[in-house]
Amino acid sequence: MKWKSQIQNLKAYQPGKTMDDVKEQFNLEKVVKLASNENPFGCSKNVEAFLKTNALSHAIYPDGYAKELRMKVAEHLSVDTRQLLFGNGSDEVIEIIARALLDGDKSTVMATPTFPQYKHNAIVEGAEIREVPLDPAGRHQLSKMLEEIDDTTSIVWLCSPNNPTGEYIRKKELISFLDCVPSHVLVVLDEAYYEYVVAEDYYDSLELLKSYPQLLITRTFSKAYGLAGFRVGFGIGNQDVIGKLEPIREPFNNNTLAQGAAAAAIDDQVFIEQCRDHNRNGLEQYYRFCKNNSLDYIPSQANFILIDFGVSGDDVFQYLMSKGFIVRSGEALGYPHSVRVTVGSHEQNEEVIENMKEFLALK
Structure with a gap:
């Protein structure tokens, strides 16, 4: 073969x-499992109530556009429904992005160590991988990452807070970085742990999205929302960017129970x-x-x-x-x-x- x-x-x-x-x-x-960054407190009682009261027909395909969940998330984040891309976990969103923008003629820039799926998907697509070590404090070295960007670069991956260090990118640093990134480069900002952040100098990525159209944010229901078993993640971006990514998404990629559970969970802040x-x-x-x-x-x-x-x-x-x-x-x-x-x-x-x-x- x-x-x-x-x-x-x-x-x-x-x-x-x-x-x-x-x-x-x-x-x-x-046995106590403290290895996968799951929520030890489970999920919202809203989710439990949804699962008890919704008799679903498993012979029917789920809503391929995840309309109810899409509207709930859009309302919660104050974004347009067309700015959202849903995946079977944020892992699939990352896979979709890599599939859309990477090939053997492209390069991609990321920190190391960081979430391994950025590199994994880049390898599958045959792209050149440029890794920039974290500094001794476990932070992204954004200035050095900028130096790795050239005309072949399609994606820069940022993880904030970063896995496995828990460190985050400061607002001032991120804005300075975005100001220097060429317009042809998509900056993916992975915020899987966004809900846990309390740092005062953390940025508002949704506000930044208004000024930087090449920014795409990924988030998930697997961590703070306690729905890792349902596999629901999503991307938030410029409508044109999401419009290019949406056709690559597999049809019916979020099952019916997962959509309903996530919609119930987001109501309980x-x-x-x-x-x-x-x-x-x-x-x-x-x-x-x-x-x-x-x-x-x-x-x-x-x-x-x-x-x-x-x-x-x-x-x-x-x-x-x-x-x-x-x-x-x-x-x-x-x-x-x-x-x-x-x-x-x-x-x-x-x-x-x-x-x-x-x-x-x-x-």
Whole structure:
């Protein structure tokens, strides 16, 4: 078969161990998953009510235009419905963008380490990938990213807050960057963790969109909204840009239950505010632990924290997993001496911190 040369050594996404896997492996009764940045508080009661009261015919295709959800999101964000592109998670939105703009004659610029799907999709499309390392504080080096842009560049990917560091791009820095980006380059601003941000110097991306038509924002219902299992993400952009991307979207890519759940979830912003507050309190638990144990960490604007234990992240990961806590080793994230921990409930945070202390005592 005539496979694309660029996919010959491409590896499929490897999901982490499930809670059932860990229970079986270590003969545990209880396992807490703090590895995938899911919402420990679940989702809004609005979603639960929707699922209980909507008897749906599964023989009928979903609304291919996601009209109800589209109108709800447009109203919530104060944008035109034609400025929205819905995907099966923001992963699919990223895939659509890459498919539309990248090929063997194009280049794309991104930070490293960052969300791996930017690079993955660029490889599939055969584009030249130009990676700019984060600075020591885990931030995008925007001036160096500008230097990598040339006439072949189609897309620049920005992740703010960035995964896996939790760092964010400051408003002044972002505006200076956008002022210098050529008009032929699409700037994708991934805001998967937008709802968790509390930094005062964070930008208003929707306002920036009015001045920078080559900007496209991606967001998701998988994180703060607690709907990771439903896979709903979306892009927000200039109508002309969205109009070019829309024909590439697969028909019926958001199922009926997912559309209804997301529409119900966005109506409950009180839930989102509560989750944001809980997350801030949870981060403070980890900050205190790190300071009390002289561990380096990166202050986070997301719902996770990257902690440097000074040893292989795999060692920390394996120890915590044996105790019933699934975190993410930094070995695969570009921070080999760290682990990335999702902020859980107060009790979950306390429990995993106690086990981290036990690990440190064994060093």
